[in-house]
Amino acid sequence: MRALPASAAPVVVTGTGTAVTGLTGPADLLRRPPYGPGGFDPVTGLKGRELRNLDRASRLALRAAAPALTEAQLLDADGGFTGEADTAAVVVSSTLGTLDTVAALSDTIAREGVTGLTPLGLPGTSSNVCAGYLAIRHGLRGPSLTVCNGQSSGLDALFWARVLLAAGRARTVLVVGVEPSGPAVTRLLGRETTDAAAAVVLERAEDAAARGAHPRALLAACGRASSAAQAAAEAAGGLAAPLEGPVDLWLTGEQQAGEEELTAGAPRLDVEQALGPLSGALGVVQCAAAVAHLDATRAETVLASAGGGPETAAALLLTRYVPPNSERTEQS
Template identity: 35%
Template sequence: MIALTGWSMHVPGLGSDTDLLGWVPPTSCSPANARELLGRKGLLGKEPATLLALCAVHRALGLPPGSGPRGRDQSLDTGTAVVVSSNCGNLATVCAVTRAAYGGRLRDVSPLDAPNLSSNVIAGSVAIRFGFAGPNLTVCSGETSGSDALAIAARLIRTGRCRRTVVVGVEPRDDITDALLKPTRQLFGGAASVVLEAANGGISMGPVTACRSPQIGAADAVLAAPDAPVRGGVLVIDEHLGATYGARGVVLGAVAGQAVDAGRADSVQVIDGGAAYGYRSFTVRAGAGR
C-alpha cells in the first residue's frame, strides 16, 4: 500500500462533470492560463509540460492562487525530494532545436530554450520554484513510468534520503507527440501530483510488483490501464485518464488517494502499464502511513 498525503490533477479538456470514484476534479489549468494559478513571476521560457507540472504541484501543496515562486529570503527544504515521470516532456523543444541546428540556423534558437533541452528540466523547475533541495530526478520508463516514479519516491523515504517526496506525472500534447504516438496510442496531455511523506515511523509501501498478468486483490475498486487484463474486481477508468501515458500512474494514484481520503473507498488498487512494457500495481488503503 502507499500513502498519499496530497494530490492534484490537471487534465485540460477533461469535462467539468467528470466523476472519478465520486470525485469531480476542479477546473484544470492549461499551459496558456497557468499564470492565473501560479502568478506571473518565474514562468518565462517554461515549456507546456513544465507549466502543467508546476500547476499540479501548486495545488497538491495547497498553496493559494498567485502566490508565486519561493522568495529569496526563504530557506531551502532539504528534506523534500522531487520525482517526475514524463516520457515526452521536452520532446518538442529538442526537436525544434535539432531542426534549427541541422538547418544551420542556430541563431534562431532562443537562449531560453537551453535549459529546456535537459531531460530533467521539469523536476529541476519544480525544485527551484518551491525550494526543494532533496534528491531530484526524472523517470522515463514508458507506460509504467508513473507507478515507477511512485515506487522510487517511496524508496527514497524508506532509505532515509528524504522525509517527503513530491511526485509529478506529466505529458504534453502537441504536434510532435501526436506524430510519435498516434500510430499506436492516443495521447491526452495532462499532469498530476501526489505527495508522499514519512509518518508513523515510516512509509508503508507494497505490494508494488512488475508483472505481465496483474492479480486483482480484495480492493473496493480497481483503477487500471485500458488494456490491463482485469479479472474480478471493478474496472473504473476514464478514457482520457487512460491516455495520459507516462503520467497515468500518478494520475490514477491521485484519483485513488482522493477517493480513499474522502471515505468513498477503503482501498483502491491501481494497475499501470501495458502489454508492451508489462504492468505495475499498488494499492491505496485508508489509514496507511497517516
C-alpha cells in the same frame, strides 16, 4: 522491482493536485466528461510571469504541484516551501515531456545551423528539466530525479519516492507525472493528446503526524512483473496483513484483463478512456484518482496497475490510513 518489507515505515499521501485539461481537481478523475465549467484551461492556465521561457511540461508540472503542496500544508501565502527543504525530494515521471522542445530545436538546426539556437531553449531538452524547475521554484534541495520508461513510469516514480523515504534520503517527496500535448507528440502517437499533470506529496506517516498534516491514503505496497496481474500479486505479497477479499476499485486499462483473486468482481476505472493516452503521467494520475476515491467513499483499498509485456507492468496498492493505536470507525 520488489515490494518494500512490511516493516518499512508507513508512507502516506498528504496532498494531491492536477493540471489536466477540463478538470477542476483530482475528484473529477472519477467522473465522466463533460466535467462542467471551471476546469483547467491550458490556454490561460499556462501563462504567467513565473512560467515565462519554461517548456510546456514544466509549466504543467508547476500548476499541478502547487495545489498538492498547498493541500499538504507545505506552502506559505507566497508559495514558499515551509518544510525541511534539505530533505525534500522531487521525482518526476514523463516519457514525452521534452519531445516538442527537442523537435523544435532540431528543426532550427536543420534550417539555421547551431547558430540559430538560443541558450534559453537548450535546458528544455534535458529529461530532468521538469524536476529541476520544480525544485528551484519551491526551494526543494533534496534528491531530484526523473523516471521515463513508458506507461509504468508513473507507478515506478511512486515506488522510488517510497524508497527515498524508507532509506532516509528524504522526509518529503513531491511526485509529479506530466505529459504535455503538442505537434511532435501528435505526430509520434498519431492522435492529439490531452495536457495532463498530476502531483502527490508523500511523507512518512510519523512525520506527517508530527506536523499535524492529514494523511489521505497509505501507500501499502508496490510490485513489478511481466503482467499487471503478477505485479498486483507481488504488491499484495508485500502487505503487512492479507487483504480481506478483493480490492474496492481497480484502476486499470482495457488491455489488463483477467479475473484474479485480488481483483475478482472489483469495479474498474480506466482514466485513459476519458483523457486519452497518458504515458508517463498515468501512474501518478491513477494515484490522485485513488486518493479521491478513498476520500469520497467508504472504500478501504484501491489497486492501480499500468503497463504490460515483458518486465514492464507495475502495480500500487493504496489503503485508507489508520493511525497506530486507533480503532477504525464506521463512516456515517
